[in-house]
Amino acid sequence: MHTAIRWFAHNPVAANLLMILLLLGGAYGAIATNQEEFPNFDIKIISIAVPYLGAAPIEVERSVCVRIEETIEGLEGIDKINSTSTEGLCSVWVELLVDADEAAVLNEVKGRVDAINSFPKETEKPIVSKAAVTRRVVQIAVSGKTDERTLKEIGRNLRDDIAAIKGISQVAVDYIRPYEVSIEVSEVALRRHGITLAQVSRVIRDSSLDMPGGAIKTRNGEILIRTTGQAYWGQEFENIIVLTEKDGTRVALSDIAVIRDTFEEGDLRARFNGDRGVVVNVSQVGKEDLIMIAEQVRELVGEYQYEVPEGIELNTWIDTSFELQERMSVLTKNAGGGLVLVLVILALFLKFRIAMWVAIGIPVALLGTLAALPFTDITISTMTVMAFILVLGIVVDDAIVVGERVFAHEQMGKPPLQAAIDGTWEVSVPVIFGVLTTIAAFLPLIMVEGRMAGFFAPIGWVVMFALICSLIESQLILPSHLAHRNRSEPTSRIAIAWDKFQGGLSAWLEKLAIRHYKPFVRRVVTWRYVSASVGLGVLILALSLIASGRVVFGFFPAIEGDRVYAGLELPEGISAEVTLAAAGQIEAAARRLNEDMTRELGMSQPLVRNMLSSVGQKVDRDGPGGPAGAGRSNIAEIVIDLAPLSERNNISSKEVVVRWREYVGAVPDAVQLTFDADKYSAGSPIEYQLKGKSIDELREAAEELKAELSRYSGVFDISDSFRSGKQEIQLSLLPEARNLGLTLADLAGQVRAAFYGTEAQRMQRGQDDVRVMVRFPEQERKSIGNLEDMYIRTPSGQEVPFYSVAKFEISRGYSSINRIDGRRTITVRADVDRSVVAPEEVSSSIRRELIPAFQKRYPKVNVSLGGELDESATAMRGLAIGSLFSMVVIFGLLAIPLKSYLQPLAIMSVIPFGAVGAIVGHYLMGVQLMFFSALGIVALSGVVVNSSLVLVDYANRRRREGVLLIEAILDACVVRFRPIMLTSVTTFMGLVPLMSTTTPATAPFKPMAISLAWGVLFATFITLLLVPCLYLMVEDWKHQLARFSAWLGHRPPPERQLRMKVDADST
Structure with a gap:
């Protein structure tokens, strides 16, 4: 050296x-070096999704999720297996060990899941992929007083144009439903012509298709043979001949059915500033630059606004680049101030x-x-x-x-x-x-x-x-510079004076030391x-x-953004219209809050810039927890976009949330109403996972734990993950049905075809994968009476009333079933006012006073920490x-x-x-x-x-x-x-x-x-x-x-x- x-x-x-x-x-x-608000980091999680359309959560669990868990259990590199069974979907998340070979485990999991041959035939192909934390950069709301199809097409066109920009690789449109051709045949029409829904589906598959037929090899070359007759739009299905009567009369599909070229049945919709809307999400992937993405998207949206029809508005309502620049500006000013102070100290001594x-x-x-x-x-x-x-x-x-x-x-x-x-x-x-x-x-x-x-x-x-x-x-x-x-x-007066001052200060410091x-x-x-x-x-x-x-x-401080969230959950089975009406109460409170706080703060611009209300899907929030994902018709989320922090007198988002909560008050029939201002967090401050086999025992234990938590001052928003599902009609055969040759499979298949529908075919229409569904008309699927009035076809072709061969019981199922490592799980969560009590204090008290007796009363229930304390x-x-x-x-x-x-x-x-x-x-x-x-x-x-x-x-x-x-x-x-x-x-x-x-x-x-x-x-x-x-x-x-x-x-x-x-x- x-x-x-x-x-x-x-x-x-x-x-x-x-x-x-x-x-x-x-x-x-x-x-x-690229810029982003918070560091991009990898999560070692493999995601498995298997759609089982129309199935209840209990069926999804038994028939799909359990089989996947048993198949991949014990694989090297797997740390934990989580699954959620909801209506029509099995979702499995496989958490890997830190040192696991992610690619090797992914291939092994994919191979084993694809090899499962015992799934019900109605399930779709499993989707196995590596999970990733999404990082939203810009969200563009497309809204207006127009129909759903127009908004969807404008949103998708905008998505395609943004995706074409170099340096942007992930763009998606939210709050849109897939297209569907719905062919609705009434019970009366089926009986009049002596046909079934299954036969109608078969005719459609046989009549609507494109098929290659090989080639003719001539002396001059090959000539391809093709059969073309695929129907792509609703009106193209109308002329398909369903049957020919004995008198030679041909019955077309339009004669017996109402054909609607529409959207899949489902409860997914959003309002932006009061008008119907969709949202285009632009995300940052890998080493893409956040600032560059935001600038290019803003420029394109500004040009695109002039191309959309009158009455349609494009709003870049979420732009994280502004938050990043504001946060970086504050930190940079702090850095500059610190540097100045360091230089002053050096110059003094x-x-x-x-x-x-x-x-x-x-x-x-x-x-x-x-x-x-x-x-x-x-x-x-x-x-x-x-x-x-x-x-x-x-x-x-x-x-x-x-x-x-x-x-x-x-x-x-x-x-x-x-x-x-x-x-x-x-x-x-x-x-x-x-x-x-x-x-x-x-x-x-x-x-x-x-x-x-x-x-x-x-x-x-x-x-x-x-x-x-x-x-x-x-x-x-430094030695070279000093040498x-x-x-x-010094020759100038200022330099001489400073030299004397500094010399005196150094002498004082030396005297102090000696x-x-x-x-x-x-x-x-x-x-x-x-x-x-x-x-x-x-x-x-x-x-x-x-x-x-x-x-x-x-533990980890909650990081606030410029948006606050209100989450509403109503009882299962509530329609989207009722949920939207309840969300209107929260929206109205937000508008009153905006007027009052804008006036109180003396702001020249409104405190609330924009507001998005959604039913059926929660707003995707970035962070370690991953996307919020899809929901149901009984859930709603309202998001208000606030003015930047510097423009609202440094009033924190949490202060806005407190006021908003007061303005909303109680919402009738609400199962849960939560408010949040955190952009990133490490999970709930208090969270316990109860694991066992019996859901009833888990529910009882969860209620007791919630009651215990409610005794602590400063603990609020106590909830659990269990939700009663929709009412279920459970079918079974009468003894008389056996004499007619009917099986339970016959009954289930015909009822499913009538009320859910049977998929006649699936076609590619442009960039859409469109399903053609054959079912009863909507007005024949609205009451239990419609089920009772239905006719069942026996193997011999005889039509018998439903009530003569089957019976049913009405019960209530589960909204979802969560499992961790093969055991059903209910999660109890609570928020904490840290100025009153610390989460660790509550957890320690629960561990000392409740858990020992708890385990004696519920020996088959395992209790473990989750959320922030576990993290x-x-x-x-x-x-x-x-x-x-x-x-x-x-x-x-x-x-x-x-x-x-x-x-x-x-x-x-x-x-x-x-x-x-x-x-x-x-x-x-x-x-x-x-x-x-x-x-x-x-x-x-x-x-x-x-x-x-x-x-x-x-x-x-x-x-x-x-x-x-x-x-x-x-x-x-x-x-x-x-x-x-x-x-x-x-x-x-x-x-x-x-x-x-x-x-x-x-x-x-x-x-x-x-x-x-x-x-x-x-x-x-x-x-x-x-x-x-x-x-x-x-x-x-x-x-x-x-x-x-x-x-x-x-x-x-x-x-x-x-x-x-x-x-x-x-x-």
């Missing part, structure tokens, strides 16, 4: 070229030119980091900017130590070049190993487990890159065991803040393992340069006191401890040992020069006083703007900044006071160990005895 330092010091051109390379590389990285060259290390390190990003999977996101803010004051630490030491060698009278080389070399070992320990401290951030791991890893990587770049700058570039800097005296600090430290180390006891007491007091609940611990436990487990690994690495990195096993322990003893500072900082600032706080404390461990390492290294150097033990440590305290104070204060000041901000945009990141800033500040005093005590205590123990060794007869060599005696006397 000495050779490299000397070579660069003698070659300023090489040093400047290296600096320019890092700066230009950073400029390239800033342009080439270092000579101006030294301070200038030291400060240049900041942009060199940051831009050098940006230069590395294009070669990784890291993007420029809010987490990346957060990492840059964290590292602002850290990257300058090694440059301060080097610059301060070079200046000290110049004051010894050495030539500038030699002073730069000697000063840099003197501190190179502690500086290099100090940076390495800081890097080691950030390793746990990339070792966090769970769904949220992808949020934290970029912080760790960015900090590591920045520290490596800062080390290169301080060891190779060849201009040393002319006249006040050194005598105080001498007294502290004299009473070192008492001092250590006081430090231990302070540590216990700080931990008591958590134990007493004065400082509350949470927290998983993440904390990974963090604990990473922290342990980090501590081992830090110990090794300290032991190597110090050549001691005990001195690293003395240095690492400051780490818990850094945690004390973090806890006290949260308490003083009134901020809840979060998982981000824990990450900050872990990262803090590498930062706080740096100053201690520099201190101990200098003390060891002085001892090697022959200075007595206590004087060596006192000299180290005085000499290292200024660089230790500077490095700590710059780290703290770099984070002050972020800690001080009150905007919701930065609220999730404050806890980590508080931990690092306050931890470093508190650990500084520990380094300057307690580390000298621990250093001498280590020597005391070594001396006692030597005496004990001598007592055992293993006396050390004479020279070692003399050295120990001198040290003991000095002590």
Whole structure:
């Protein structure tokens, strides 16, 4: 290393070229690296979907989901199997182990599922794919007072045009139903002509088709033979001949049926600002650039507005690029403020030119980091900017130590070049190993487990890159700059005045170190065991803040956006019209809220910009939880789009939600009504999963658990995942039916054909896969009486009334059936007001007071944590393992340069006191401890040992020069006083703007900044006071160990005895 330092010091051109390379590389990285709001991370989940149209959830579970679970159970690499059986669909999610070969498991799962041959014949082909977290960039609402077909076609045309833009690969249209040709034949028509629905379907399949017929090989070449007669549109089916009467009369399909070219029957619709609408979703995939996507889509939509029919409006109502730019703007301002404060501190305590060259290390390190990003999977996101803010004051630490030491060698009278080389070399070992320990401290951030791991890893990587770049700058570039800097005296009045002021400040700091600090430290180390006891007491007091609940611990802070959500659920079986009417009450409340809050806040523009109401499908919200997915006719969601945060006087989305909830009040017949403002979250604050075989037992247990949760103050919105399904008519045969040759399959098939329909054929019409369904008319499918009036056809062709061969019972089934690892599951969830009670406190109380008795009453029910607490436990487990690994690495990195096993322990003893500072900082600032706080404390461990390492290294150097033990440590305290104070204060000041901000945009990141800033500040005093005590205590123990060794007869060599005696006397 000495050779490299000397070579660069003698070659300023090489040093400047290296600096320019890092700066230009950073400029390239800033342009080439894609931007996104939050980091893109992979989830190892395989999705399996099997449609079983018309089937009840219990049938879907038995016939499809259970068979899939049994088929893939036990496959290597699978961690958990979740399934949900809903009406007409089996959905299975296979969670993989972290180290699983995703491609291999996907192929194996697909092969096994495709090989299942025992599915009911009505099921469709299984869809097996890798699940991914969707990241919506832009949502365009297409709305107007027009019909559903027009909106769908405009939406799809817009989708196709957007998808054609280079750099955009995923565009979809929501709230649209598939096309369908419905051929409706009444019971009267069937009986008049003596035919069945099955026969009508067969005729359609035989009459509507295109089929190749081979080729005729002539002398001049081949001529293809084709039969063409496929009907594609409703009117084209009208002339199909169904039968010919005995008198020769031909009966066409239009004579016996109503043919409707329409949409699939279903309850899926949306209103945008009061008008019917569809939504075009543009998503970000892989390394696509969010800002570029948003800009190009906005430009296209602006042009497209002039091409749509009058009365149709296109609104880009969700654009995450604006949220990203606003959040990045706030963070960038905080970073700029922190940088200014760091520069001011440097200029105050270092000579101006030294301070200038030291400060240049900041942009060199940051831009050098940006230069590395294009070669990784890291993007420029809010987490990346957060990492840059964290590292602002850290990257300058090694440059301060080097610059301060070079200046000290110049004051010894050495030539500038030699002073730069000697000063840099003197501190190179502690500086290099100090940076390495800081890097080691950030390793746990990339070792966090769970769904949220992808949020934290970029912080760790960015900090590591920045520290490596800062080390290169301080060891190779900075010495050259200091060796060849201009040393002319200042000539201007301002420069002269500033030089005198700075000189006076430096002299005051030096006087403080010699006249006040050194005598105080001498007294502290004299009473070192008492001092250590006081430090231990302070540590216990700080931990008591958590134990007493004065400082509350949470997990992942909820990240707000500019939208708030209201979710409504009515009883199963309610029609979409009734649900939309109930949603109207919530919409009306939102309009009143808009008028009142716009007036109260004095806003020139409305608080509520847009409003989307949907039935049958929830709005897709990005994040680790994945898409919200499809729902049913009894569910609705209302989303209001708020003005940007800066335009609504920094009123948080949660405050808007509270007011909206008050305005809505109670909704008649509502099973559940929830409000939410979180864009990203780690799950419900309180969530328990109850697993067992009997749904009745699970329901009883869930009700008891909900009743227990309702006893806690601050716990609200308590609900469970169980929902009673629609009413079911369960059919069975009468004994008389057997005499007629009827089977249960005959009965089920004819009833299904009449009320659900039989698929005559499926055709490709343009880009649509259109089904042709044959069934009863809608008016003959509206009551139980229609079922009773139906006629059943026997194998002999006889028509008999339904009631003469079958009976039915009316019961209520399940809305959905959830399973985890083969067991039925009901999930109990609740929200928490953290100002009243912490989720951990509720969970701990439930675990102590309820669970033991609960398990005795329900021995077949397994209770496990889910949601935020489960995610927290998983993440904390990974963090604990990473922290342990980090501590081992830090110990090794300290032991190597110090050549001691005990001195690293003395240095690492400051780490818990850094945690004390973090806890006290949260308490003083009134901020809840979060998982981000824990990450900050872990990262803090590498930062706080740096100053201690520099201190101990200098003390060891002085001892090697022959200075007595206590004087060596006192000299180290005085000499290292200024660089230790500077490095700590710059780290703290770099984070002050972020800690001080009150905007919701930065609220999730404050806890980590508080931990690092306050931890470093508190650990500084520990380094300057307690580390000298621990250093001498280590020597005391070594001396006692030597005496004990001598007592055992293993006396050390004479020279070692003399050295120990001198040290003991000095002590």
